[in-house]
Amino acid sequence: MTKTLPLLAAALIAVTGAAHAHPGGRDSGPVTRDEALQKAEDRFAEMDENADGFVTLEELEGQLRGRRARHAEKMFDKHDINDDGYVSLDEMLEHAGERFDEVDTDGDGVISDEEREAAREGMRDRMKKKRG
Known part of the structure; x- marks a missing residue:
């Protein structure tokens, strides 16, 4: 299997939940x-x-629905x-840790709401560019 596209942030949430979701729920503070x-x-x-x-x-x-399901093989290959x-x-x-480190831009070991939002914005920008 080839490792092709970068993992979409939305896909990461579905697969790992690591960098974007706090144990208390999405967007519930620093993680x-x-x-x-x-x-x-x-x-x-x-x-x-x-x-x-x-x-x-x-x-x-079996875990994915909708748009995420279309990317299952790419997500799987990435992991x-x-x-x-x-x-x-x-x-x-390993993948979750790498993604965490990418989102934790100040390297303090905590993903803040601001870092989380910046990662989402970056993903949105990449998706817009892909769509043309």
């Missing part, structure tokens, strides 16, 4: 790296329907770092 990684771990457990320690493309597709056809918890956490 630390530990909280973000815990959210990613919780989301992984939800997606791993057969509890075998891996998420397959089929399991991911399947070793290209073995499965996403492990370690792969999920």
